[in-house]
Amino acid sequence: xxxxxxxxxxxxxxxxxxxxxxxxxxxxxxxxxxxxxxxxxxxxxxxxxxxxxxxxxxxxxxxxxxxxxxxxxxxxxxxxxxxxxxxxxxxxxxxxxxxxxxxxxxxxxxxxxxxxxxxxxxxxxxxxxxxxxxxxxxxxxxxxxxxxxxxxxxxxxxxxxxxxxxxxxxxxxxxxxxxxxxxxxxxxxxxxxxxxxxxxxxxxxxxxxxxxxxxxxxxxxxxxxxxxxxxxxxxxxxxxxxxxxxxxxxx
Amino acid sequence: xxxxxxxxxxxxxxxxxxxxxxxxxxxxxxxxxxxxxxxxxxxxxxxxxxxxxxxxxxxxxxxxxxxxxxxxxxxxxxxxxxxxxxxxxxxxxxxxxxxxxxxxxxxxxxxxxxxxxxxxxxxxxxxxxxxxxxxxxxxxxxxxxxxxxxxxxxxxxxxxxxxxxxxxxxxxxxxxxxxxxxxxxxxxxxxxxxxxxxxxxxxxxxxxxxxxxxxxxxxxxxxxxxxxxxxxxxxxxxxxxxxxxxxxxxxxxxxxxxxxxxxxxxxxxxxxxxxxxxxxxxxxxxxxxxxxxxxxxxxxxxxxxxxxxxxxxxxxxxxxxxxxxxxxxxxxxxxxxxxxxxxxxxxxxxxxxxxxxxxxxxxxxxxxxxxxxxxxxxxxxxxxxxxxxxxxxxxxxxxxxx
Numbered sequence: 001x002x003x004x005x006x007x008x009x010x011x012x013x014x015x016x017x018x019x020x021x022x023x024x025x026x027x028x029x030x031x032x033x034x035x036x037x038x039x040x041x042x043x044x045x046x047x048x049x050x051x052x053x054x055x056x057x058x059x060x061x062x063x064x065x066x067x068x069x070x071x072x073x074x075x076x077x078x079x080x081x082x083x084x085x086x087x088x089x090x091x092x093x094x095x096x097x098x099x100x101x102x103x104x105x106x107x108x109x110x111x112x113x114x115x116x117x118x119x120x121x122x123x124x125x126x127x128x129x130x131x132x133x134x135x136x137x138x139x140x141x142x143x144x145x146x147x148x149x150x151x152x153x154x155x156x157x158x159x160x161x162x163x164x165x166x167x168x169x170x171x172x173x174x175x176x177x178x179x180x181x182x183x184x185x186x187x188x189x190x191x192x193x194x195x196x197x198x199x200x201x202x203x204x205x206x207x208x209x210x211x212x213x214x215x216x217x218x219x220x221x222x223x224x225x226x227x228x229x230x231x232x233x234x235x236x237x238x239x240x241x242x243x244x245x246x247x248x249x250x251x
Numbered sequence: 252x253x254x255x256x257x258x259x260x261x262x263x264x265x266x267x268x269x270x271x272x273x274x275x276x277x278x279x280x281x282x283x284x285x286x287x288x289x290x291x292x293x294x295x296x297x298x299x300x301x302x303x304x305x306x307x308x309x310x311x312x313x314x315x316x317x318x319x320x321x322x323x324x325x326x327x328x329x330x331x332x333x334x335x336x337x338x339x340x341x342x343x344x345x346x347x348x349x350x351x352x353x354x355x356x357x358x359x360x361x362x363x364x365x366x367x368x369x370x371x372x373x374x375x376x377x378x379x380x381x382x383x384x385x386x387x388x389x390x391x392x393x394x395x396x397x398x399x400x401x402x403x404x405x406x407x408x409x410x411x412x413x414x415x416x417x418x419x420x421x422x423x424x425x426x427x428x429x430x431x432x433x434x435x436x437x438x439x440x441x442x443x444x445x446x447x448x449x450x451x452x453x454x455x456x457x458x459x460x461x462x463x464x465x466x467x468x469x470x471x472x473x474x475x476x477x478x479x480x481x482x483x484x485x486x487x488x489x490x491x492x493x494x495x496x497x498x499x500x501x502x503x504x505x506x507x508x509x510x511x512x513x514x515x516x517x518x519x520x521x522x523x524x525x526x527x528x529x530x531x532x533x534x535x536x537x538x539x540x541x542x543x544x545x546x547x548x549x550x551x552x553x554x555x556x557x558x559x560x561x562x563x564x565x566x567x568x569x570x571x572x573x574x575x576x577x578x579x580x581x582x583x584x585x586x587x588x589x590x591x592x593x594x595x596x597x598x599x600x601x602x603x604x605x606x607x608x609x610x611x612x613x614x615x616x617x618x619x620x621x622x623x624x625x626x627x628x629x630x631x632x633x634x635x636x637x638x639x640x641x642x643x644x645x646x647x648x649x650x651x652x653x
Contacts, residue, residue, distance in 0.1 A: 097606075124385050146371065
């Protein structure tokens with residue numbers, strides 16, 4: 001066998017081409033699979049959702065009793081986010097907050113959940129678009145594209161989102177949850193899409209004083225709009241300009 | 252005065268020719284630590300994040316401190332190359348290829364930590380195929396992967412003789428890119444309107460200054476190690492240059508830190524969070540004053556500009572070590588401290604709930620998180636060890652010219 005004394009320049013080209021081909025072969029099937037495997041049924045069901053309505057909540061804090069957590073219990077049952085006895089990592093989609101004016105001692109107790117902002121900071125910061133707002137104003141997390149970076153939790157002014165810190169069992173079919181993704185109040189979108197009202201609203205009306213009203217903020221004839229027209233209401237951290245879908249009276 | 256533009260002289264480079272046992276010993280150590288980091292990440296993903304110190308209050312923890320340290324350090328390390336190609340300081344030219352290698356290595360290490368801490372690291376493909384372009388995080392994915400490409404091309408233009416004529420242009424692109432990258436990293440926090448400790452554009456220049464400091468400090472530490480092991484002799488002329496530059500970077504970080512907190516103190520809205528960081532925050536306050544200000548700022552400044560200053564090689568090495576510790580302290584105070592302070596949902600009111608509203612959050616990092624972070628550093632070290640063994644990245648000598 002004789003050795004070619006001249007350097008073989010074609011080898012370099014071959015190596016480059018081989019490298020490109022290998023990289024391509026490694027990546028392309030993954031991308032194709034990803035597109036194919038995307039379950040069509042899992043795509044956010046936005047058919048029929050229109051921006052003609054904007055769903056919202058009005059909470060009358062005068063009717064909200066300290067110590068009553070009917071809304072929280074109802075939400076827990078509806079969506080199955082009971083904790084594991086680890087308060088720091090257990091999720092809370094809705095919680096009761098007790099507030100007190102340090103100067104005059106006046107107190108209020110009120111539920112806080114996702115405020116379904118018109119300009120949601122969580123949607124702005126989400127790198128993959130998993131955090132999204134439907135045309136009707138409901139802010140949701142697409143559990144199929146959430147990578148669990150928790151940037152939305154950093155961005156939310158209301159601490160409305162929780163991270164799922166452990167594997168889930170016995171999930172509700174209408175409210176899927178997943179370890180390593182972020183979740184929060186979805187305004188019981190499964191009920192709303194069938195013409196119903198959120199579980200917290202229903203529970204408050206049945207078991208407490210009916211402090212929470214649900215309805216279409218775009219419809220001047222809706223109960224919620226009429227109440228908002230009659231008495232002034234507050235949006236939490238209105239200074240941030242997020243234009244919340246949840247309003248509070250009596251604060 | 253130093254000649255700013257010198258005719259391009261051929262770079263005189265070498266491989267990392269450490270003796271076999273030393274080289275492979277180091278390689279085994281770093282690869283093992285990297286492997287332990289991967290195991291820690293697997294454990295976190297397998298069990299879920301409840302086994303870490305992170306929770307719904309402190310959502311980003313020690314892994315993010317390490318990841319951002321490495322990512323900022325990467326663009327800072329690349330800066331040494333920019334000193335020669337963009338600012339025409341020919342003395343730094345022999346360092347340029349190694350600077351780019353160090354940048355790639357640190358960036359890969361940092362990104363590994365960031366990705367492995369995700370709730371769903373298996374969805375990396377989603378992050379790379381599904382973008383929300385309003386998110387600074389999505390922009391950063393492009394900025395990070397882009398820097399790998401830019402630094403790779405830059406190395407090619409430096410090491411391949413036929414490409415040498417493009418090295419200047421590649422260096423310029425790399426410099427612009429790294430500025431954009433650190434701006435983007437700073438703005439991950441700067442764009443958080445609801446968190447009182449962030450929500451400030453000054454975080455962008457602060458992170459740029461911090462990246463200069465980290466990158467140079469790590470570079471100095473690596474060069475010192477290379478000198479000590481007899482691979483690349485390091486002269487006191489080069490040490491003095493690097494040391495003085497490090498002092499200037501440490502001062503710049505201190506300057507932006509001062510601006511950040513003075514601005515905070517001036518606005519009544521931010522007074523409470525400033526009181527928490529600067530006075531009442533316990534461990535956070537201690538880490539701020541001792542770690543960030545004293546060790547990371549004042550001591551390096553004193554070491555570099557008082558007495559014999561940067562003329563002393565041990566002082567330069569010590570200052571570099573201090574800058575690294577100070578940078579970790581800064582990132583800890585910014586990331587953990589910023590989240591520990593509760594959100595102000597009802598300004599002016601006392602609040603309480605079962606979800607820790609109104610309470611200062613505590614954070615006790617788990618061993619796993621620390622190991623994942625150290626794993627990232629070890630990944631970077633492994634890449635440097637392998638890269639500089641197979642290609643000529645290192646200068647033949649940095650000794651003083653006779």
